[in-house]
Amino acid sequence: MSKTWLYALGAIVALVLIVAIRIYFPFAVAPIKVAAEPLPGLVIPIPGFPIPITNSLLTTWLTMLILILLALWVRSGLQSVPNRKQNAAEMLVEGFSGLAEGIAGPKWAPTFFPIAMTIFLFVLLSNWLDLLTPILAAVGIQEQGEIIPILRSPSTDLNFTVGLALISVVLTQYYGMRAHGWIRYWGRFIKIGWVGNLIAVLTGKRKGNPGAVIAMGLIDTFMGLIELISEIAKILSFSFRLFGNIFAGEVVLLVIPFLLSFLVPLIFMGLETFVGLIQAFIFAVLTLAFMSLAVASHGAEHEAH
Amino acid sequence: MEALGISPNLLLTQILNFIILFILLRLLLYKPILSMLDSRKQKIQESLEYAERVKRDAAEQQKEFDRKLEEARHAAQAAAASAAQVGEKEREVILAQAREEARQMIEQAKGQIEYERKQMMSDLREQVVRLSLLAAQRVVSQSLDDSAHRQLVSEFLAQTDELGKQN
Amino acid sequence: MDINSARLLAAGLAIGLGAIGPGVGIGLLVNGALQSIGRNPEAQGSIQINMFIGIAFAESVAIYALVVALILLFVISGK
Known part of the structure; x- marks a missing residue:
């Protein structure tokens, strides 16, 4: 028997197993929640600063552990x-x-590279853990008639x-x-140089x-304020872009199996793999x-004026 | 904020998580790999330079070798030419010697022949004198006195000499 | 209309209307990027990176709408 047929047989067996499991063990799935649920009874007791261990915090630690072990x-x-493994790692890093x-x-580049690379790896792995959602959502602690999943993708x-x-911004x-001196840097946002004029x-x-x-100066000040606001808005767009993409993906992965159980979720899993990669990269x-x-660019802009 | 699940404590914990991961990954992953890449780059550069140097050396050696070969060829050619020249000279010397010898031999032979001819002539002259004296004695035995006789013979001999010279 | 149906309707409208603009925007972006790649295939790498960054910006608007919808659906409880 050729290898292709062996693979096809394996796929069919897996499908039959999935069907059988879905029929004989109709498992409950945790409700979709925006907020991460704290695991009952698990709190790091720092006085005045108690940290409830949520399922996503636990998964964050798991992600870190995996990354460090890989490293x-x-x-x-x-x-x-x-x-081979070194080649792959070198290709990624290089x-x-x-x-x-x-x-x-x-x-x-030597300063920014480790930050961006760590963000990429951390976000990538936590995005891809999101692919396990259909399984993770079913594995949890029963609490007041609701399932609290033990693991949840940090993203x-x-x-x-x-x-x-916040770290990025x-x-x-x-x-x-550090590059321009703090007075010159904040001068980019608070433009009151026109007063002297x-x-x-x-x-x-x-x-x-x-x-x-006065008119030109006020416009200048206003532009500076807009830049300041856009700087703050970066926090929002960074965090909600990642959260929205991955959370929406999780919702899709949870909802699709209720519509069509077989093969179709696989397509969405492929899509989510791609989305997770793209979001981490972005x-x-x-x-x-x-x-x-x-x-x-800020310095160049000044020199150009 | 509460409803979205954002709490300052968890936020700080996550930031701390990132910082820990950043430090560890930097220590464990980026630095070793980047230094490895750098050292490999250096090594490759060095070996490339080494190869370049070896190539240059080889080219130089080849040139040197060619030069020596050319020199040797030149030397050989010069040696052959001078040998040929020497041979030619020798030959000429030998030839000249041989010619000289031949000439001497011819001369000697000529001298010999001349001498022998002269000998023969004088012999012949003697004979002729004696024969003619004898013959004349017989023919004219009484008619001529001795002095007239001698004069006659001398005249005859002078004539024969003229004849011999003409010969 | 009770508050619950209003909430659900609002969630649908939020993501539905919010996705129109980013959809058009991403279409324009990819259109431009593909045309540039067609004109200048050597610059494909940098064009792609910039395209993805632009798509991320355009997409974030849709994501804001999605977040609003999600908040409407899962956070605000219709009592």
């Missing part, structure tokens, strides 16, 4: 002539490092996504300030129409792009 595994066999260099330039917890977005500001015009040191100076690349904008 250790790759590191254990590091040699000058690479084997590809991302090249991307960082392309976006941020050779000066800042479907706003704490995780907002935390990452705060680090962007930090590097912007106005005083010069009013005292007659410079010619000009005071009304026009999170990392946008972080890189914003950081390099903060350190570079």
Whole structure:
């Protein structure tokens, strides 16, 4: 019997097994909830700062553990002539490092690369854990007639996504300030340089129409404020983009099996794999792009004026 | 915020999680791999340079070898030419010697022949004198005195000498 | 109309109306990106990266609508 037929037979057997399991063990599925559920009775008792261990927090730790174990595994066999696993790891790291260099330039790339790479790996793995949702949603603790899943993809917890977005935006500001000095950097948002101009015009040191100076200055200030708001809005768009995509994917993966149990969910799983990859990539690349904008383009803009 | 499940405690925990992961991955994954890539790059560069150097050396050696070969060929050619020249000279010398010898031999032979001819002539002359004296004695035995006789013979001999010279 | 049906209706409308703009936007983006790739196939890599970034921006609007819909569906309890 050829290999193809063997695979086909395996697939058919798996399908029959799924059908049988669905018929004989109709399992309950946890209700869809936006907020991550704390696991009952599990709290890290820091006085004044109790941390309830939610299912997504547990999964975050699991994700970290997997990533660190993978890193250790790759590191254990590091040699000058690479084997297969080292090749894969090197391709990933080198590809991302090249991307960082392309976006941020050779000066800042070594600084930004580890941040973006960590974001990418962390988000990617937690996105892909989301593919297990149909199983994870059924494995849980029964509490007051409701199932609380033990594991839940971190990307479907706003704490995780907002935390990452905060890190990304705060680090962007930090590097912007480090590159330009904090007075010059914040001058990008709070534009009141026109006041000095106005005083010069009013005292007659410079010619000009005071009304026009005030009008242009107010527009300038307003633009600066808009930039400040867009900076803050980045946190929202970063976190809700990731959360929305992955949470919607989870909802789809949970709902589709109720409509059509066989094969169709597989298509959506493929879609979700792609979405998870793209979202992780976008999170990392946008972080890189914003950081390099903060350190570079602002200065160039000033020189151009 | 509460309804969305965002709580400051969990938020801080997640940020802490990221920082821990960042530090660990940087230590365990990026630094070793990047330094490995760097060292490999350096190694490849070095070996490329080494190969380049070896190639250059080989080319130089080849050139040197060619040069030496050319030199040797030149030397061989010069040696052959000079040998040929020497041979030619020798030949000429030998030839000249041979010619000289031949000429000497011919001369000697000529001298010999001349001498013998002269000998023969004088012999012949003697004979002729004696024969003619004898013959004349017989023919004219009483009619001529001795002095007239001698004069006659001398005249005859002078004539024969003229004849011999003409010969 | 009781509050529950209003909530469900609002959720449907939110995501339905909110997806129109990003749909058109993503279409335009990919249109432009594919045309540029067709004109200049060597720049495919950078065009693709920028296209994905642009798609992420356009898509985030739809995601906001989705979040609103999700909040309407799962967070606000219709009593």
